[in-house]
Amino acid sequence: MSESNATSALIELQGITRIYRLGSEEVRALRGVDLKVRKGEWVGIVGQSGSGKSTLMNVIGCLDTPSSGEYRLNGRAVAHLSDDELADIRNREIGFVFQTFQLLPRETALANVELPLVYRGLKAKERREKAKLALEKVGLADRMYHRPNELSGGQRQRVAIARALAAEPSLLLADEPTGNLDSATGEEIIRLFEALHDAGHTIVLVTHEPRLAARCPRAVRLSDGRIIADGPGLEVAMQNLRDDPRLAAANAELSARAGG
Numbered sequence: 001m002s003e004s005n006a007t008s009a010l011i012e013l014q015g016i017t018r019i020y021r022l023g024s025e026e027v028r029a030l031r032g033v034d035l036k037v038r039k040g041e042w043v044g045i046v047g048q049s050g051s052g053k054s055t056l057m058n059v060i061g062c063l064d065t066p067s068s069g070e071y072r073l074n075g076r077a078v079a080h081l082s083d084d085e086l087a088d089i090r091n092r093e094i095g096f097v098f099q100t101f102q103l104l105p106r107e108t109a110l111a112n113v114e115l116p117l118v119y120r121g122l123k124a125k126e127r128r129e130k131a132k133l134a135l136e137k138v139g140l141a142d143r144m145y146h147r148p149n150e151l152s153g154g155q156r157q158r159v160a161i162a163r164a165l166a167a168e169p170s171l172l173l174a175d176e177p178t179g180n181l182d183s184a185t186g187e188e189i190i191r192l193f194e195a196l197h198d199a200g201h202t203i204v205l206v207t208h209e210p211r212l213a214a215r216c217p218r219a220v221r222l223s224d225g226r227i228i229a230d231g232p233g234l235e236v237a238m239q240n241l242r243d244d245p246r247l248a249a250a251n252a253e254l255s256a257r258a259g260g
């Protein structure tokens, strides 16, 4: 039945490893990751610092190639492509959002969003139209001619999300998209992701924040380069809270008091 409906799998990772070699030392950052993400899914990647989240994002985003394993993106095997071929796939398939926004400070919001469309070879008029549409999508129609320093943190991240969406990628990838935002602004960005998910976008993001992980319909937890949990975001996020040593210590103290 639908398990063999391979056309709907946007990301298919099989036995992915990534070993960094530093002189004679080896760091096994990914130790055999299997993951399928269907079109339209929204998946959060969580895990402690050093567990391999960014390494996995880099592989998924075609910024890096695995040491072994297979990766199919939108039906195409991409694990062993050359740098040029990967760059081409990145431009067409993937929109990136970063913790630090990475906007050009001297350019307007509109010019920032247009930039990736330049690499796509679109004509100026078409670029402008697509960029405006993307800015409208993130609720910034009235801030198009502002420069980054004339925008709030949340608005800057909206511009970055518009830039990622402008070329209509099949996949939106975000590494800690709320990491530099206060909690009210972070909430604004979480709502934007919810709206994008409702509109059918496929989203994969890395987060340290349980409140964001909990809102992802699906989350996976990495530990030491392996996936150790895969389920509804709320469950996967709660698991982390349960395992939090501070919580365990607080619990132990409470039961000791109750017992004594």
Ligand SMILES: Nc1ncnc2c1ncn2[C@@H]1O[C@H](COP(=O)(O)OP(=O)(O)OP(=O)(O)O)[C@@H](O)[C@H]1O
Binding pocket: 020, 021, 022, 027, 028, 029, 047, 048, 049, 050, 051, 052, 053, 054, 055, 056
């Ligand atoms: N370029 C590199 N060269 C060597 N080792 C690396 C390199 N990049 C990452 N590593 C190592 O690989 C492991 C996974 O790193 P990664 O950056 O994927 O972790 P992470 O889960 O993103 O952590 P964080 O939450 O701190 O961002 C770590 O042990 C790290 O030290």
Ligand SMILES: [Mg+2]
Binding pocket: 053, 054, 055
């Ligand atoms: Mg990281």
